[in-house]
Amino acid sequence: MRFVGRAFLGIFLMALTVVLLVQAGLVLWGAVSERMNAEPRSFPQQERVVAANVVQVRGETIRPILDVYGELRSRRTLALRPNPGGTVTWVSEDFADGGQVEAGELLLRLDPVEAEAALARARADLADAEAEARDAERALTLARDELASAEEQAELRTAALERQQGLVDRGIVTQTELETAELAASNAQATVLSRRQALAQAEAAVDTGQNTIARTRLSVDEAERALAETEVTAPFTGVLASVTIGEGARISASEQVAELIDPDALEAAFRVSAAQYANLLDEDGELIAAPVTVALDVSGLTLEAEGRITRESAGGESQSGRLIYAEIGGAHGLRPGDFVTVSIAEPEQTQIARLPAAALAADGTVLALGEGNRLDEVSVALIRRQGDEVLIRAPDLEGEWVVRERSPLIGEGLRISPLLDSGEELVTGEEVAAAPEGFGGGGAGGPPGEGGDGAGGPPGEGGAGAASTGEMIALDEERRARLIAYLDESDGMPDAAKARIRETLAQPEVPAEMVARLESGMGI
Incomplete structure (x- = not known):
């Protein structure tokens, strides 16, 4: 009897367990169905505004500067060749490489x-x-x-x-x-x-x-x-070079024994491209006598001299471009053979604007500040590139403001907070339109596009965040994929902004601030 009672008790407990499990499954299924059928949670969002430096387009009369490289030469160079041959019986103390000699000074004497x-x-x-x-x-x-x-x-x-x-x-x-x-x-x-x-x-x-x-x-x-002629004298004042003989040497007729160079009669020889050469011609097609400045950097000390273009080479010399010569005056410290930088002042041009080189894209466009502080992409005519600056002609942009430095995070249609070089915000006099209903909120740490102060969003989309150009870090593939997946799931960001951030994340090194903001939005 005891065995039968225990058997019925076990069956009862098993049935009770099955009932409880079925009840728990029904509760779980109802919760999941209710969750799946519920409306998706929405967060109040606010459009992100990027801070960007801007510069004003001002047309002015500018004399473009063309920088090329050239070599200094002497216009007076003479090879000393005694006409008769013979034995050298006497040489001057100055008859050596680098020796300074005066006009008419006796340099050497042959056996007479x-x-x-x-x-x-x-x-x-x-x-x-x-x-x-x-x-x-x-x-x-x-x-x-x-x-x-x-x-x-x-x-x-x-x-x-x-x-x-x-x-x-x-x-x-x-x-x-x-x-x-x-x-x-x-x-x-x-x-x-x-x-x-x-x-x-x-x-x-x-x-x-x-x-x-x-x-x-x-x-x-x-x-x-x-x-x-058994006595060789200096025909002009200069410096000796390539001295090859000494006292007691036997030379043949017309053998070169030294080279006399006038260090004060210098000229710069430099080569320019065909397009650059065209900018140095006048209305009659003649080469202009443009002023030039030659500079030589010697251990941090720059030696400079002024000059003017005098002539050009008659032939192409089997090389591209044109070879041009400029006479140099007052070249203290410069010597023939020096490799120098030649800055040529081209003819003046009017209505030319000077902008940082980073403001111009490869396709010849700039981002101009439009209505509501939104960016418009405008094509301009490139005149010259001068170091870190570009000279453009854009009469339609006179007095307008353009982005000083282009980046993958800034593009057409984006609203920015324009900043001057001093760091102060540019006041344009336009009222910025209020954010549409549904945007806003003060939450920090939310996904991109949802935070009111932009603390949780990526650079370029937060209300106060600006593109960072600071520390760069390398990402492993797992971390990169996690960030890209989170970016794709964010629904409060324009597709163009997502594409720019995705392109940045695909680089070997990305801004550390961008990674920190994305991971902050992920709750990491």
Whole structure:
């Protein structure tokens, strides 16, 4: 009996347990159904406003500055090449690399023995030529005297012949005596002719002697010049470079022994692109004499000099762009061969605005502050890029305010809180429209787009939050996926803002402040 009682008691307890489990299941099922069929919980939301620095567009007359790199050269460079060869017997103390020499200073002297011997021979030849010329002069004088004497004899013989003819006519002398007189007159004329020929030869001898003297004098001049060239002097004041010889060295004719450079006659040679070259032409297509400034950074000390463009290279030299030269004055401390920065002042341009380079996007647009402090994307014309600044032409934006620094968190249509460089908020005079009903609340720590003060939202969507450009951290893949999933589940944020934040989260390093705000909204 006891066994049967215990069996019925166990069956009763089992049935009671089953009933309780079924009741619990029904209660759970009802709670789940009620939860699933209930309206989703809504939170009061407020539109996030991003703080961004803005700058005003002001058109002005600007002279763009073109920065290129170039090399300094000397306009006066001379290779010292002694014309005669020989042995160097003496060199100046200044004849060394970097030696400062004055114009006319003696730099080196070659062995003059051969040059002196050549000069002595030339002078001896000149003395012989002058002696021969004097002999020719004396012979010419004698020839002239002999011709005069022969002419007198011929006149006497002619007069005697005339007398004989008169006597023959009167029958005083015979025909034989007349013939003798004619023969004497004929011989006298022949003698005159012979003396004239001798005179011509004497005159030719004088001319030959003069020519010989002229040739030997040229030889003497060449020998004197060769002797003078054994001493090498500085043709102008400068600095020596590439000195290759010393005392006792043997050099050949026209061998380069050094290079003389004028360090004060400097010019800068620099290459510009075809587009940059076009900006340096006037209305007639001629290169303008634009002012330039060359700068050399030496261990923190900058050496500068002013100059002006003088000419351009005639050929392309198988390279792109154009090679331009600028004359430099007052270049203290600069030397030929220095690699310098050349700043060229281009012609003035009007109605040009100067903006930070970060304000201009790659597609040539800027974010302009529009009605209600919302951003509008406006295209502008890029004129120049100058370091961290850009020069643009945008007459439609005159006096308007644009975002100073573009970022992935700021885009068209976003409302911003404009800040000046001083950190003060820009007062535009427009009344910001009140937030629509349903937005607002003072809760902190809620999901993005729901917090009233933006403490729980990501940068760029909170009411007071601004994009952070501070510390960057690296995310592991699990943490990155968790943040992206939370971002996708947030329904109080515009899709464009979600896309920008998702793009930032996909980077290897993301702003630490953004991660902190997202995780704060997740309750982490």
